[in-house]
Amino acid sequence: MKKILALALSLCLLLTAATAFAADLLPAGDTYPLKTDKTISWYSQDCLNPHEKYADWKESPFHTNLAKLLGVNIEWSFPTTGADGGSFTNTMMADPSTLPNIMKGYFMDSANMLLDDEVIWDLTPYIQEYAPAYYAWLQTNPAYDRAMKTDDGRYYAFGFFREDGGWNDSYLGVVVRQDWLKECGLEVPTTIAELENVIRVFNEKYDGAQFAFANDGRFRQAGIQGAFGAYATGYVASDYGWYVKDGKLGFGATQPEWREYMKWMNKMWEAGLIDQDSFSLDDTSIKSKSETGKCGVSYTSMGQLNLWNKDMGDDIWVGAHFPVAEDGSISSQFGGFGIGTHTTVITKTADEETMKLCLQMLDYAYTQEGFLFWNYGVEGESWEYGENGLPKWTPLVADDKDNDPMTKYNGATWGNSCIQATNLLYLKNSPVAIAANDAFFYTFGKDEYFADPEVEAKTLAVTGGWKWPVGITFTTDESDQLDLLGGNSNLNTYVAENYAAFITGSKDIEDDAVWNDYLAGFSALNLDKIMAIRQGALDRYEAR
Amino acid sequence: MTATSSRYHRLSFGQRVVRDWKLNKWKYLLIIPVLVYLGLFCYKPMYGLVIAFKNYKPTRGIERSAWMDPWYAWFEKFFTDPYFGRLIGNTFTISILTIVFGFPAPILLALLLNEIRSSKFKRTVQTITYMPYFISMVVTCALIRVYCQQDGVISDVVAIFGGTRQNWLMSSEYYRTIYIISEIWQTIGWNSIIYLAALSGIDQEQYEAARIDGANRFQQCLHITIPGLLPTIVILFILRMGSILNVGYEKTLLLYNSNIYDVSDIISTYTYRLSFGGGTPQYSYSTAIGLFNTLVNVFFLLATNFISRKVGDNSLF
Helix, strand or coil, rough: CCHHHHHHHHHHHHHHEEEEEEHHHHCCCCCCCCCCEEEEEEECCCCCCCCCCCCCCHCCCHHHHHHHHEEEEEEECCCCCCCCCHHHHHHHEEEEEECCCCCECCCCCCCHHHHHHHCCCCCCCCHHHHHHHHHHHHHCCCCHHHHHHCCCCCCEEEEEECCCCCCCCCCEEEEEEHHHHHHCCCCCCCCCCHHHHHHHHHHHHHHCCCEEECCHHHHHHHHHHHHCCCCCCCCCCCCCCEEEECCCCHHHHHHHHHHHHHHHHHHHHHHHHHHHHHHCCHHHHHHHHHHCCCEEEEEHHHHHHHHHHHHHHCCEEECCCCEEHHHHHCCCCCCCEEEEEEEEECCCCCCHHHHHHHHHHHHHCHHHHHHHCCCHCCCCEEEEEECCCCCCEEHHHCCCCCCCCHHCCCCCCCCCCEEECCCHHHCCCCHHHHHHHHHHCCCCHHHHHHHHHHHHHHHHHHHHHHCCCCCCCCCCHHHHHHHHHHHHHHHHHHHHCCCCCCCCCCCCCCCCHHHHHHHHHHHHHHHHHHHHHHHHHHHHHHCC | CCCHHHHHHHCCHHHHHHHHHHHHHHHHHHHEEEEEEHHEEEEHHHHHHHHHEECHHHHHHHHCCCEECCCCHHHHHHHHHHHHHHHHHHHHHHHHHHHHHCHHHHHHHHHHHHHHCCHHHHHHHHHHHHHHHHHCCHHHHHHHHHHCCCCCHHHHHHHHHCCEEEEHCCCCCHHHHHHHHHHHHHHHHHHHHHHHHHHHHHHHHHHHHHHHHHCCHHHHHHHHHHHHHHHHHHHHHHHCCCCCCCCCHHHHHHHHHHHHHHHHCHHHHHHHHHHCCCCCCHHHHHHHHHHHHHHHHHHHHHHHHHHHHCCCCCCCC
C-alpha cells in the first residue's frame, strides 16, 4: 500500500512536470491479467457498442480482447439498437437490484442521490488501493479530480479524458473556401471585420453566395460571440449559456456584449449575407449548398469538413480561427476541458469483493498498457510502432474499407472510461481537418501556444476556462427545486426564440425598449432563483 | 317474440351474460386478443399516471418515489407556466384549423370520386392521393422543408410572379397555412377510404327512385348520398373531437424552428423538449401535462357526443 502511494505521488510530480505527453508516463499495468473465474456484467450507454459489422460483442475484437487482457469474463450489454440511450438507462435504473456491475451513462447530475440511495458504490475508501493508476491520473490536474467526485469528496466514477486537454473539444468553428479566397486575393479571416469582409466579397463576386450554417446543433450552440466580448450564443443547457468569471456565475444572453453580437448578426441578416435556410437545415444541406456554389463561408466540425472535402476534392474547405475583435481580444469560444460528461460507475449489485475487482478492471485503462490497448487495440494485431515512435495502424485497419474500422479494435471513443490519445485523433482525421482543428483551438497561434506559457494560459481561459465546469453536482433537493422552477428548458425556449427574432429582425435589437422588455421577461422564468442555486453548486465545486 | 324478450329481461345481468356466452362462445373467443391488447397496452400503463402526482426518480421507481406536496404541484406549475397560454392557444388553433379544413376534405374527395364513371381514372386518383400517407413522416417533412427553402419550389413560383424569395418556414404568418395544406395533402386519400366504403353501402334503388322522380346528379348527391354518409361523418367527427389536443408532435417537431415558436410550439413539442431538450428529463411534469391533455380530450369527446345525441340521432354511446 505504502509502495503504491509512493509510486502514485512520485508519478504526480512527474506528470505535472510534463503535461503534454502525460500518457507516456502512466504507471505500468503489471498486475494483469487478474485471473479470476468471476463474470462481471458491464453496460455501456451511447458508445463502446461493437462495430456495426458484428452481430454482437462476442465477435468484436475489442470486447473479447479486453476480457482476455484483464483475465476476467465480461458480459456486455448495450441499449437496444434504435432506442434512446438515456431513456434505456433510466428504465434499467428503475430496478436497482438487477443492474449490471459496471455501468456507463450520464450519472453526474444524480450522483448524490445514487450514492445516498446506495445504488452505486462510494469508491473513496478503495480507490487508492485498487485503482492506483486512475487515482494518480486524477491528481495530475485539479479539474480532473474535482470532476470525478462529489462536493463532500466522495469518488464515485471513472471518467473520459483527452490526452491533449481541450484541443479536440474545440472541434468546430468557421470554415472558408480557400479556392475562393485565393481568387479574391483574400487571407483566411481572423478578426470579425475580416470575416464580414470575406462574406461580403463572396456575396458580390459569387452570385449572392451567403454565410450558411446549421443553426440547431452547430451555430446556436457554439457561435462566434467571443469577438464581441460575449459569453453565450442562443442555447441554454446545463453546460451552455452560463459562464464563470472569477468564481462568479453569469448568464450570457442578458449581457450587453451579447446584444452587440446579436446586432452584428442582425446587420448581416438584413444585408442578405446570411442564408435564410440556416435556421432549418443541417450540415448535409449546407454541403449541397456549397457544392452548388451558394456558400463560401460556413460553420461546422472537423469531421464534416473532412466529408465536404472528400466529395468536393482538393481540400477546398479550410478552418479559420475563431474571429477576434479589432484589438485581437476574444472573451470566449467553443471549447472545453477535455473531460467527458459520461461516467462509468460500479453499482451495488457487485458485492465488496466484486467491486474491488471492478475497480482493478477499470483501472487498467489508465495504465501504460491499458492506455495503448484502449486507444489502438492489441500491438502487432491492429497497430505497431511507426518510424516516429508513435503507434500506427497495421494493414488490418489501414486497408479496411468499413466505417471507422479502428473501432473494431479500440475503445477510446468519446465518453468511455479511458484517456483518448491525441495521436489517435491524428490517425483518424485528414491533415486538413487536423489543421482546421488547430485553427479552432489555437486562437492565438499554435507555435506561440507551445513557446509562451502566457499564450497557453490565455488560450485555455478562452476555450474552456470560462465554461460551466464538468462534474458539478446538485443536491437532490436542488435538482428538485430546479425542476419546479422550470430549469433550463424554459430559459432555452425563451433565449432560442429571441435569438432568432433578434437575428431576423422580427424584434428590433437596436430598440432599447425591445431589449429591456426582453430582459424583463427573464423574471417570469425564475432566472434569479436558478442562478442562485447554480452559484451555490459552483461554490461547492470550487471548494472541493 | 314478445314473450321471449320479456323473459330475457327478467333474467339478471349475470344470467344473461352466461346465456349469451353459451350461445356465442366462439364469437367471444375472437374478442380475446383485442381485450388482451387493450388491457396490456391501454389499461395496464395507466397505473404509471400516478407519477403525475409524485416526484418520480428513475432509480427510485414508481413505488418509492416521493409524493408531491401539494399533490397538484406539477399541475400548478403547468397552469402558471409563462408559456401555458401560448401552448394551449397554438394547440387549439392548429387543431381546430385542421378540423375545419382537413375534416371535410376527404368527404369531398369521396363524393367527387363517387361521381366518376371511369373506374380506371378513379383508381388512378385514389392511388395517387393515398401515396403521401405511406411516406414516412420524416421524409415528408424533409420534402416540405426543401420546398420551403429560399431557393425551393415555392420561392421559384413566387419569384415568377415578382415576389421575393424567402424561407417560408421562417415567418410566423405562413406556418399554419403550410401545416394545414401539407396535412390535407398527406391524409386526404387515406381518410377518404372509410367514406368510399360507406358510399358503397347506400342502397342503389334509392338513386333509381330519385332518377325516376327527376332528380339530377346534384340533387341525388344532396338528398341521398350525403344523408347516407351522415352517420359515418358524425361518428368520425366525434372521434376526431376526442383527440382535439393531440396535434401530431412529430410533424411540428420536424417542421418548426426557434423563429416560429410563437405560432408552432404546442403542448406535445413543449413536453418533448422538457424530456429531451438537454438536461434531466422531467418525467413527472411531462406526465402531468399528458394527463391534463387527456382530460381535455375526454371532455371534448363527451361534449360532442352529447350535442350530437341531442341534435341528431347519432352518437357513440
